[in-house]
Amino acid sequence: MNDSAPTETTGNPKSIDIHEAVQSRYGKIASEFQPAPQANCCGPDADDCGCAGDLYDVSLLADLPADVTGLSLGCGDPVTLAALEPGQTVLDLGSGGGIDVFLAARQVGPEGRVIGVDMTDEMLQKAKANKSRLGEAARHVEFRKGFIEDLPVDDDSIDVVISNCVINLSPDKPRVFREAFRALRPGGLLAVSDIVIEGEFSEAARANVDSWSACVSGALAADDYLDAIRAAGFVEVEIADKNLAGQDIIPLVALDGPRIYSARVTARKPPRS
Numbered sequence: 001m002n003d004s005a006p007t008e009t010t011g012n013p014k015s016i017d018i019h020e021a022v023q024s025r026y027g028k029i030a031s032e033f034q035p036a037p038q039a040n041c042c043g044p045d046a047d048d049c050g051c052a053g054d055l056y057d058v059s060l061l062a063d064l065p066a067d068v069t070g071l072s073l074g075c076g077d078p079v080t081l082a083a084l085e086p087g088q089t090v091l092d093l094g095s096g097g098g099i100d101v102f103l104a105a106r107q108v109g110p111e112g113r114v115i116g117v118d119m120t121d122e123m124l125q126k127a128k129a130n131k132s133r134l135g136e137a138a139r140h141v142e143f144r145k146g147f148i149e150d151l152p153v154d155d156d157s158i159d160v161v162i163s164n165c166v167i168n169l170s171p172d173k174p175r176v177f178r179e180a181f182r183a184l185r186p187g188g189l190l191a192v193s194d195i196v197i198e199g200e201f202s203e204a205a206r207a208n209v210d211s212w213s214a215c216v217s218g219a220l221a222a223d224d225y226l227d228a229i230r231a232a233g234f235v236e237v238e239i240a241d242k243n244l245a246g247q248d249i250i251p252l253v254a255l256d257g258p259r260i261y262s263a264r265v266t267a268r269k270p271p272r273s
Contacts, residue, residue, distance in 0.1 A: 160191060
């Protein structure tokens with residue numbers, strides 16, 4: 001595992017600047033977190049990233065402590081999208097406080113395994129504390145430090161890769177999808193919730209690392225997002241659903257910026273021939 005940030009850039013702000021901005025933002029969120037009702041989308045305030053309303057069916061959150069549900073920073077429900085089965089091995093990219101990891105752990109059962117990967121120390125500390133709090137119910141859960149562009153997992157070792165409003169934060173999304181493809185077993189599933197756009201950001205908006213770290217200006221056009229997944233080798237690539245996000249975040253970007261959506265996307269690694 002490589003704990004240093006990947007250095008590849010993509011014509012946007014430097015990778016190191018983006019990673020530092022993201023780590024600073026989410027480290028601060030984790031450090032200042034106080035248990036509260038379910039939050040969502042890149043910040044404890046539901047308006048922070050334009051996603052309103054609860055992301056999960058309330059029944060799914062039963063028995064999860066507020067330290068878990070209140071630190072939900074996603075824009076959808078990739079666990080339900082993945083339709084997990086008992087015994088599967090699941091990898092969560094950018095696992096944060098662990099809500100999707102713990103939900104997945106319930107679905108795969110004690111014979112399964114769930115690994116969360118995050119690059120932010122404060123989030124990992126929260127996630128590991130939440131694992132301890134859940135006790136036996138989370139014994140098949142593991143959290144690892146790493147970058148989603150350089151995953152600390154073996155080749156062909158994962159049945160399902162999930163992620164929730166994190167890939168948009170990466171400075172090198174094609175590399176993230178290549179890593180997910182590498183980690184998945186033949187026939188394995190990618191199921192993610194993420195922010196996508198229709199239109200384009202200005203160069204100034206793309207260069208704004210604060211906007212990037214708020215799940216805004218790093219987002220790709222939906223077609224480009226799907227093309228990057230296909231380029232990594234995935235097949236059966238499709239958007240399961242796409243919902244227009246609220247526009248409370250517009251002050252972070254140009255007023256004539258693109259329309260911003262929360263999308264749930266699935267794809268599959270081809271089976272071994």
